[in-house]
Amino acid sequence: MVTLKEIARECKVSPTTVSNILNGKPKVSEETKQRVLETVDKLGYRPNYIAQGLRNQKTKTIGIIAEDITQFSTPTIVEGIMSRCEERGYRTIAKNLRMYARWSDSWYNNESSYHSILDPTLKELESIRVDGIIYVAGHARMIHCFPEDFKMPAVMAYAFSDNPKVPSVVINDKESACEMISYLVSKGHRRIGVIGGKENNIHTQQRLLGYQKALYDNQILFNPAWVRYADWEKEGAYQEAKALLETDVTAIFCMADRMAGGVYCCLDEMGLRAGKDIAVAGFDDQDIAEYFVPGLTTMALPLREIGNASADLLLKQMEGMGEEVPDKIMIPCRFIERSSVWQI
Amino acid sequence: MVTLKEIARECKVSPTTVSNILNGKPKVSEETKQRVLETVDKLGYRPNYIAQGLRNQKTKTIGIIAEDITQFSTPTIVEGIMSRCEERGYRTIAKNLRMYARWSDSWYNNESSYHSILDPTLKELESIRVDGIIYVAGHARMIHCFPEDFKMPAVMAYAFSDNPKVPSVVINDKESACEMISYLVSKGHRRIGVIGGKENNIHTQQRLLGYQKALYDNQILFNPAWVRYADWEKEGAYQEAKALLETDVTAIFCMADRMAGGVYCCLDEMGLRAGKDIAVAGFDDQDIAEYFVPGLTTMALPLREIGNASADLLLKQMEGMGEEVPDKIMIPCRFIERSSVWQI
Numbered sequence: 001m002v003t004l005k006e007i008a009r010e011c012k013v014s015p016t017t018v019s020n021i022l023n024g025k026p027k028v029s030e031e032t033k034q035r036v037l038e039t040v041d042k043l044g045y046r047p048n049y050i051a052q053g054l055r056n057q058k059t060k061t062i063g064i065i066a067e068d069i070t071q072f073s074t075p076t077i078v079e080g081i082m083s084r085c086e087e088r089g090y091r092t093i094a095k096n097l098r099m100y101a102r103w104s105d106s107w108y109n110n111e112s113s114y115h116s117i118l119d120p121t122l123k124e125l126e127s128i129r130v131d132g133i134i135y136v137a138g139h140a141r142m143i144h145c146f147p148e149d150f151k152m153p154a155v156m157a158y159a160f161s162d163n164p165k166v167p168s169v170v171i172n173d174k175e176s177a178c179e180m181i182s183y184l185v186s187k188g189h190r191r192i193g194v195i196g197g198k199e200n201n202i203h204t205q206q207r208l209l210g211y212q213k214a215l216y217d218n219q220i221l222f223n224p225a226w227v228r229y230a231d232w233e234k235e236g237a238y239q240e241a242k243a244l245l246e247t248d249v250t251a252i253f254c255m256a257d258r259m260a261g262g263v264y265c266c267l268d269e270m271g272l273r274a275g276k277d278i279a280v281a282g283f284d285d286q287d288i289a290e291y292f293v294p295g296l297t298t299m300a301l302p303l304r305e306i307g308n309a310s311a312d313l314l315l316k317q318m319e320g321m322g323e324e325v326p327d328k329i330m331i332p333c334r335f336i337e338r339s340s341v342w343q344i
Numbered sequence: 345m346v347t348l349k350e351i352a353r354e355c356k357v358s359p360t361t362v363s364n365i366l367n368g369k370p371k372v373s374e375e376t377k378q379r380v381l382e383t384v385d386k387l388g389y390r391p392n393y394i395a396q397g398l399r400n401q402k403t404k405t406i407g408i409i410a411e412d413i414t415q416f417s418t419p420t421i422v423e424g425i426m427s428r429c430e431e432r433g434y435r436t437i438a439k440n441l442r443m444y445a446r447w448s449d450s451w452y453n454n455e456s457s458y459h460s461i462l463d464p465t466l467k468e469l470e471s472i473r474v475d476g477i478i479y480v481a482g483h484a485r486m487i488h489c490f491p492e493d494f495k496m497p498a499v500m501a502y503a504f505s506d507n508p509k510v511p512s513v514v515i516n517d518k519e520s521a522c523e524m525i526s527y528l529v530s531k532g533h534r535r536i537g538v539i540g541g542k543e544n545n546i547h548t549q550q551r552l553l554g555y556q557k558a559l560y561d562n563q564i565l566f567n568p569a570w571v572r573y574a575d576w577e578k579e580g581a582y583q584e585a586k587a588l589l590e591t592d593v594t595a596i597f598c599m600a601d602r603m604a605g606g607v608y609c610c611l612d613e614m615g616l617r618a619g620k621d622i623a624v625a626g627f628d629d630q631d632i633a634e635y636f637v638p639g640l641t642t643m644a645l646p647l648r649e650i651g652n653a654s655a656d657l658l659l660k661q662m663e664g665m666g667e668e669v670p671d672k673i674m675i676p677c678r679f680i681e682r683s684s685v686w687q688i
Contacts, residue, residue, distance in 0.1 A: 069419045072631075079414050079445055086442070091468065094438040098430070101423055124435065128472060234635070261635040268637045287416075291578070291605040291632040293612045 061091045063130035068100040071138040080307015095121050132314045140202045153317035157310040169310045169329045176299045176333035177210030184251045185218045188344030193249035195240045197232040237262030251279035257289045279341040295338030302331045405435045407474035412444040415482040424651015476658045484546045497661035501654040513654045513673045520643045520677035521554030528595045529562045532688030537593035539584045541576040581606030595623035601633045623685040639682030646675045
C-alpha cells in the first residue's frame with residue numbers, strides 16, 4: 001500500500017502538498033499538480049477512507065450486524081438497508097455473527113455466549129469508525145444487544161431492542177394474521193384450524209391474537225381444539241395436520257410456509273387436495289410458497305421494507321435536526337393470493 | 345471515541361506506557377497498571393484494529409465481496425468462508441455489490457457499469473487494509489474482476505477468474521450431471537429428456553456434456569429432440585415440459601430445481617405424478633426441492649465447501665511457505681435421493 005508520504009518523496013514535495021492537491025486545494029503550480037497526479041496514478045495511491053473519517057469525524061459508513069446471513073429473512077433485509085443507504089450517499093459494511101451456524105437455537109437464553117461474539121464485533125465496528133449500526137435479528141424477540149451507555153446511533157431490525165435509545169423495526173404480526181383469517185372467513189370458512197410455531201414465541205403469540213381478533217370480529221366462537229403448535233418446521237406440522245384433519249375444520253392457517261409443507265404432505269397421503277378439499281394458508285412467502293402445487297396463499301414478510309425503514313430511522317438519528325425518532329415501527333405484511341384457498 | 349492519549353493524560357502517564365500495558369508488556373508497576381486498566385474500563389477506550397494493522401502491516405481481516413447476497417447460493421458460500429476464516433483466527437468483513445438488485449441480468453456484458461461499482465469497492469477494502477479478498481459470484485462465468493497488477497491475495501468463488509494469479513473455486517458441473525444421468529439409467533430409464541438453462545451458459549454447457557458422457561458410457565444414442573432449453577425459471581420449464589411429454593421420454597432431468605417446479609405443474613395439470621408416471625430429477629437442492637410432493641431427487645450444490653475451499657486457498661497464498669497454489673479447484677455436487685424417480 002503506497003502512502004501519501006511515499007508519493008511526496010517520489011515527487012520531492014511535502015505530504016501536505018500532495019494532500020492539498022488530492023483534496024482539490026490548488027495552492028501549487030500546475031506543473032507540480034500534474035507531476036503529483038501522475039505519480040499517484042503510477043504508484044496506485046488510494047486515499048484512506050478511514051483516516052479521512054478520523055479527520056472529518058465521519059466515515060459515511062454504516063455497519064450492519066447480521067445474527068446469521070443464512071436465515072432466510074436476512075439477505076433481503078440487508079439488501080433493503082444497503083439500497084437505502086446507497087441512495088443517501090452512505091457506504092455499508094456487513095458483519096455476520098453466525099449465531100445459528102454456531103449454536104443452532106441454543107444461544108437465545110445464553111447471554112454470555114451471545115456477548116462473547118457480539119461485543120468484539122461492536123468494538124470492531126467502533127474501531128473502523130462506522131457512523132451508525134443496524135442490527136439484523138434472525139427472528140423476533142427482545143434482545144439485550146446495545147449496552148445502555150452505547151454512544152453510536154443504532155437501530156434494531158426484525159426484533160425488539162431493550163435499549164430505549166435504540167428504535168426497533170418489526171413486522172405487524174397481529175394485524176397480518178387477522179387479515180389472513182378475515183380472508184378465510186370471506187371465503188366462507190368458519191371452522192379454521194391453526195398450526196402455530198413455538199408456543200412461547202412472540203410471532204406465535206401475536207399471530208394468535210390476530211386470529212382471535214378476526215374470530216371475534218366475525219362472531220365465531222373460539223375452539224381450543226383448532227389451535228395446535230409445531231416448531232416452525234415441516235415434520236412437526238405434518239403431525240399436527242393429521243390431528244386437525246380429524247376435527248371438522250375446513251381451513252388450516254399455518255404460521256409459516258414451511259409448516260404448510262407438512263400439511264400438503266399429509267393431505268397428499270390422505271388423497272386430499274389443498275384448495276379443493278381443504279383450504280391452506282401460509283405465512284412468510286418464502287420461495288417454496290410459489291412452488292407448492294397448488295400455489296400457497298400466504299402473507300409476504302415485508303423484509304425489504306424493514307431494511308428501508310431501519311436505514312431511514314438510523315439516518316434520521318444521524319442527520320436529523322432533533323426531530324423525534326419513534327421507538328418502534330411496525331410494518332404490515334403483504335397478502336399474496338394463490339390457489340390454496342377455496343370458496344365454500 | 346476515547347483515544348490512547350486521553351487515557352494517558354487522565355492517568356498522568358505516557359501514551360507508550362498505556363500501550364505497553366494494553367499489549368501485556370509489564371514494564372510498569374502493578375499500581376500504575378491497575379490505574380490505567382480502570383481508566384480504560386471507565387472511559388471505554390477501544391483499541392483501533394485498523395491502526396494496529398497499519399503498524400503490524402496485517403489487520404488479520406479478510407474482505408468478502410458478494411455480487412449479490414440475495415442470490416440463493418451466496419449466503420451459504422459466505423458462511424463457508426467466514427467459518428473457515430474464524431477457525432484460522434481471521435476476522436471477515438463483507439461488501440455487497442448489489443448487482444442483481446441494481447440491474448437484474450443486464451450487467452454481465454457491460455464492463456463499464458460493472459467496474460463503476462466494483463472498483464470503488466476494491467479501493468474501499470484496500471483502504472481499510474484487509475489482508476486478502478474473496479469474490480463471491482452470483483453465477484458461473486469468466487469474470488474480469490481483479491486487474492492484472494492487483495497486489496493483494498485474492499480468490500474467485502463460484503466463477504472463473506481471468507487473472508491467472510487469482511485462483512477459482514467452482515462446482516464440477518460435468519461430473520455432477522453425469523452422476524445424475526447415470527443414476528436415472530441405473531433405475532432403468534434410457535429415454536431421458538433434459539431441460540437446460542440458458543443455452544450459452546457455462547453451467548448449461550458443462551451439464552450437457554455430463555449428460556452426453558453418461559449416455560455414451562451406457563451406449564444410449566443421443567436424441568436431439570430430448571434436449572430443450574429454458575431460462576432457469578419455472579414458467580419456461582413448464583412450456584418445455586409440455587413439449588417433452590409429447591415425446592417418449594420416461595424421465596426429465598432439470599438443470600435447476602426451480603425448473604423442476606414447472607415440470608411438476610405440467611404433470612399435475614395432465615393428471616400425472618412425478619416418481620410414478622414420469623421420473624423427475626433436479627439440480628441445486630434449493631429449499632424448494634424438499635417441499636415438492638413427492639420430494640425432488642437432486643444434486644446439492646457444495647456451497648459451504650466452496651466457501652471453505654476459497655478461504656483455504658486465500659490463506660495458503662497469505663501464509664503459505666511458497667507452496668504452489670492451484671489455479672482452479674472443482675468441487676463435485678452431492679447426490680440427494682428423494683422420491684421423484686421410479687424404477688422402471
